[in-house]
Amino acid sequence: QGVQPRTPTGAEPSPDEATTAQQGEFLTTSQGARLRDTDHSLKAGRRGPVLLQDHHLREKITHFDHERIPERVVHARGAAAHGVFEGYGTAESVCRAGFLAKGKRTEVFTRFSTVVGSRGSMDTARDTRGFATKFYTDEGTFDLVGNNIPVFFIQDGIKFPDVVHAVKPHSDREIPQAQSAHDTFWDFVSLHTEAQHHTLWSMGDRGIPRSYRMMEGFGIHTFRLSNADGETSLVKFHWKPALGVHSLTWEEAQILGGADPDFHRRDLADAIEAGAYPSWELGIQVFPDNEEQSFEGIDLLDPTKFVPEELAPVQPIGRLTLNRNPRNYFAETEQVAFNPGHLVPGIDVTDDPLLQVRLFSYVDTQLTRLGGPNFAQLPINRAHAPINDMLRDGYGQQGDHSGVAPYHPNSLDGGCPFMAGEMDGAFEDLPVRVPESVKERALSATFEDHFSQARLFWRSMTPVERDHIVDAYSFELGKCYETTIRERQLQSLANIDEDLCARVASALGMSAPASTVPVGEESDGAADSSAPLSQLGG
Numbered sequence: 272q273g274v275q276p277r278t279p280t281g282a283e284p285s286p287d288e289a290t291t292a293q294q295g296e297f298l299t300t301s302q303g304a305r306l307r308d309t310d311h312s313l314k315a316g317r318r319g320p321v322l323l324q325d326h327h328l329r330e331k332i333t334h335f336d337h338e339r340i341p342e343r344v345v346h347a348r349g350a351a352a353h354g355v356f357e358g359y360g361t362a363e364s365v366c367r368a369g370f371l372a373k374g375k376r377t378e379v380f381t382r383f384s385t386v387v388g389s390r391g392s393m394d395t396a397r398d399t400r401g402f403a404t405k406f407y408t409d410e411g412t413f414d415l416v417g418n419n420i421p422v423f424f425i426q427d428g429i430k431f432p433d434v435v436h437a438v439k440p441h442s443d444r445e446i447p448q449a450q451s452a453h454d455t456f457w458d459f460v461s462l463h464t465e466a467q468h469h470t471l472w473s474m475g476d477r478g479i480p481r482s483y484r485m486m487e488g489f490g491i492h493t494f495r496l497s498n499a500d501g502e503t504s505l506v507k508f509h510w511k512p513a514l515g516v517h518s519l520t521w522e523e524a525q526i527l528g529g530a531d532p533d534f535h536r537r538d539l540a541d542a543i544e545a546g547a548y549p550s551w552e553l554g555i556q557v558f559p560d561n562e563e564q565s566f567e568g569i570d571l572l573d574p575t576k577f578v579p580e581e582l583a584p585v586q587p588i589g590r591l592t593l594n595r596n597p598r599n600y601f602a603e604t605e606q607v608a609f610n611p612g613h614l615v616p617g618i619d620v621t622d623d624p625l626l627q628v629r630l631f632s633y634v635d636t637q638l639t640r641l642g643g644p645n646f647a648q649l650p651i652n653r654a655h656a657p658i659n660d661m662l663r664d665g666y667g668q669q670g671d672h673s674g675v676a677p678y679h680p681n682s683l684d685g686g687c688p689f690m691a692g693e694m695d696g697a698f699e700d701l702p703v704r705v706p707e708s709v710k711e712r713a714l715s716a717t718f719e720d721h722f723s724q725a726r727l728f729w730r731s732m733t734p735v736e737r738d739h740i741v742d743a744y745s746f747e748l749g750k751c752y753e754t755t756i757r758e759r760q761l762q763s764l765a766n767i768d769e770d771l772c773a774r775v776a777s778a779l780g781m782s783a784p785a786s787t788v789p790v791g792e793e794s795d796g797a798a799d800s801s802a803p804l805s806q807l808g809g
């Protein structure tokens with residue numbers, strides 16, 4: 272009788288089996304006292320009131336009352352898997368990180384997610400997808416916290432609360448869930464036109480992936496790598512799926528959303544359980560570390576711009592294979608804490624103003640989401656490298672630290688841990704020049720072009736992909752109540768491409784404005800923006 276518990280494929284005993292597993296043949300309290308009855312509360316007579324002294328009842332109900340933790344403020348709905356990353360050794364000339372060495376195998380945990388919907392929303396909503404990987408390397412944990420679209424909505428992290436407030440359901444009725452069909456979304460992206468490029472990608476087929484196994488991933492920001500000689504390069508990270516990139520049609524996505532809201536997480540878990548392990552090649556585009564931090568006229572610090580692969584090919588540096596489903600969704604998928612600031616020697620951040628703010632935000636939100644400062648001790652978040660960190664006490668502390676002198680240097684604890692020298696694999700703060708400047712709340716002029724790369728993307732699309740994009744804009748804008756917002760968005764579409772605008776305007780029964788961006792006067796964010804490209808991001 273009843274459903275048999277399933278053992279996830281390849282499940283391995285967790286390191287904490289001895290302390291947290293359910294053990295022994297008898298049901299017990301959390302203190303290990305055997306129980307005789309868990310179905311009846313203790314009452315003053317069979318028909319009398321329940322007694323406060325029922326410690327088993329109180330423990331059971333109290334713990335249940337506190338089972339939920341806050342869902343992530345974004346990327347709440349996700350699915351994840353364990354796996355292994357194997358380096359090719361091809362990155363050695365640009366990066367000294369040990370996990371990229373030829374044949375080196377490193378355990379990983381990857382979480383895919385939608386951005387907007389709540390934990391219980393459907394998988395197939397039109398949305399950007401998160402693609403976050405934790406590499407448990409010998410030199411510390413490296414997190415590559417990316418998305419399936421190579422550009423982002425905004426250029427400066429200070430706008431992140433604003434864009435998220437705009438894309439989340441309206442605050443009065445809490446609708447719609449996980450759809451871009453609403454006024455605040457289109458209000459935001461038409462007023463903050465830097466968002467137009469990302470929006471165009473999500474109105475395309477990449478907004479409704481067929482499977483997590485068939486998505487590309489992008490680190491988006493430019494990172495700074497250093498090699499064993501201390502030479503630096505600027506790079507962008509790419510994940511290329513072995514199965515190729517595939518999408519659902521809009522109709523499929525809608526039907527699946529009703530028939531099987533868990534479509535993507537089921538697909539991932541079933542594939543791994545069946546031994547059809549999904550895999551991705553990690554690649555990098557490499558650019559010289561010049562003072563402008565730009566390449567072929569593209570500002571590498573602007574996260575709304577990508578570098579076409581024709582200009583900088585993606586060079587493979589390793590392979591990720593996901594081969595083990597989580598044993599426990601809460602312990603692993605829900606409690607995993609990614610952070611773009613989890614870096615290892617050889618990989619560093621740049622001054623991209625979006626990335627700089629992300630470096631603050633993730634730990635900050637996790638302090639609330641995971642209940643205090645010790646979430647790095649949770650098994651899924653624990654580094655596989657030795658940890659000797661002088662952090663002490665606090666809510667949720669699991670450590671029982673010995674010694675009396677958690678400070679450095681000290682002369683009481685029988686000598687203190689060594690500080691690593693240059694040769695001992697320490698993380699190095701690269702001596703990057705900071706431009707001479709004054710404090711100001713502004714972005715550089717090279718961030719001002721909001722349309723030319725969107726135009727490049729639109730013009731690279733095949734006719735059927737263009738049809739899908741026009742249909743998506745028409746559907747989503749058709750759900751927008753405010754005419755002024757639709758008009759403003761049509762203006763942005765005209766600035767991207769007048770034909771795109773005319774087709775969407777016609778579907779909406781509105782007139783199409785002319786472009787207000789004189790061709791050739793934008794900054795050169797995309798080499799020759801009139802030339803269609805055969806290949807964008809894959």
Ligand code: HEM
Pocket residue numbers: 342343344345346349382383384400401402403416417418423428429431432490491492574607608609625626628629632633636637640
């Ligand atoms: C979560 C990607 C920008 C704040 C996530 C996750 C991904 C992601 C993949 C889910 C991680 C997981 O699976 O647990 C990105 C990308 C960005 C970006 C690719 C831009 C290139 C930002 C910015 C901020 C931000 C600018 C804030 C200023 C957050 C927060 C979470 C999150 C607070 C929830 C983390 C948690 O609760 O553990 N992001 N994000 N993100 N992101 Fe971002």
